[in-house]
Amino acid sequence: MKTKKKLPALMSAKYRGRTASYGCVLAGWLILEVMMHTGNLSSLFTSLLVPVCCYIVAAIGLNLNVGVSGELNLGQACFMSVGAFTAVCLSGSLARTIPAPLPRLILSILAGALIAAIFGILIGIPVLKLEGDYLAIVTLAFGQIVKSLITNMYLGVDENGFHFSFVDNQVNMAPGGKMLLNGPMGATGTERISTFTAGVILILLALIVVYHLMYSRSGRAIMAARDNRIAAESVGIGIFKTKMLAFAVSSCLAGAAGALYGLNYSTLVPAKFDFNTSILLLVYVVLGGLGNMTGTIVATVVLVLLPELLRSMQDYRMLIYAVVLILIMLLTNNETLKTWVQKLKKRYTAKGGTAHDTES
């Protein structure tokens, strides 16, 4: 903007959004680590740390899809589900081969991300041929299909290898075998190897991937396809290919998030990743601001913590949550409030401060 002083490169308009995101995550991590070591964090909040990281990563992925690529996705939870159960099965079957938790965690997350990305590409082929609300309903449909398929899967492992069964739970296993997937009961007896540090590293990786994609040639093509499909097509951008790139990266991130989530609990049921989880992720993205990754992180943290902070209200907490959701939407779209904020901004910049333009 009109800044006369030369800002350091990290604070320049181009990089400000990215710096804010990384700073936010690192500061949050430092503060929470210190609080954990001094014993200032209640066990409830400690137990929420990893899930919050997972939701943040999945929401960053969804924001790439909904905010940057402009396609409404109502089935992000199904990619989390794929990633989670892939990771849980892999970790369970590798428990004897690789006893050390850290390499096993990394391997499981990579596998979860990879399988989810493959699912993303397979689902993306039919989904991205559609537009608007039809695209949204097909992602919803795929979410339901994946959920009911995983709910009906039975997988066991023994010395002879894997035993798989569908719908009926007849998995002829040698005695001493271990059930990895148990239909509607999901995965039980998982070794909990996820850590908060792994979650923070995953968030940072997700941010690096998404920002590098957004500010690359492909990222600009994705945003051009979102803003004006016909104009983008006319300058030679392949719409299907660019949208597929965003969709695949988004589902890959959701898979990694799901993997971390699955390995954080000893029991995981397929019903955990249902339509409501997809919707919840969408709420984080929209409240945080479309295309704004820092916003997504803040919104996720606030909205995951809000019901916990309202615990003193007991039964009323989810009601208040709903009212807060509606009020935020009404207030952020209120014309008088918008003009008022703009006036305030103008006055602030007129006094000689730097212009606070919002990140795209």
Next chain:
Amino acid sequence: MDFLSYLINGLGLGSVYAIIALGYTMVYGIAKMLNFAHGDVIMVGAYVAFFAISNLGLPLLPAVLLSIAVCTVLGVVIERLAYKPLRAASSLSVLITAIGVSYFLQNAAQLLWSSSTKVFPSVISNGGISWNGLTVSWLTLITISVCVLVMICLVLFINRTKTGRAMRACSEDKGASTLMGINVNLMISITFAIGSGLAAIASVLLCAAYPSVFPTLGAMPGIKAFTAAVFGGIGSIPGAFLGGLLLGVIEIFAKAYISTQLSDAIVFAVLILVLLIKPTGLLGKRIREKV
């Protein structure tokens, strides 16, 4: 004979989906929004009918009328408070608000009426008509006839009355309708009122078939009916009718011939197939994009 009885049961279930889908599709047609709270209006309708019958001791018909009245008012109030201020906002904001309303209704129901399942009293006698070994229950017959009646009334209302014409005008072009002296806000309110009233009718039919009432009752029928509306081409009234019936028949056939557990997956797989062949649903209008 099995085939025929499955078909008729499917049409019965499909009729309920069709009535709910009509609410979705009309609201989408005029307000261009996905009203995710529609399923929860069904839930409220079910609770009102339940209390009217078992606590107030009302007979079926007045209970249904009371339920319709409450839902209609609820629909209009939701529209006025939550959706009307967002007319100019992005469709995603409206979607999130609808989700907020849905959470609100579910949690309010849980607070007011507790989360325990209530058993809906049997309101329609168990028997039915038998013909050549084929038995059709009264409930299925009533459901299908109510659906056909609703459909006929709705088509007549939309096509023959002045208000109906005004509603269609609004769904085509709001700006031009305003210039022609149509009160667009009133038309949207009427649409919400009709949709919510239909949801109340659907709720009673649904609870007569599956007699349990609980706060998240509306979620699954809501998603299914939304699917039905898209299946038939969202925004199209005959489309919602056709989509609902087909969805019900497919669901019952999938349950009977393939697998009970996988019936939902099969229903959604058929939806995806249909949308791949006809990207705007069975009866949806294809709008040519212009530069």
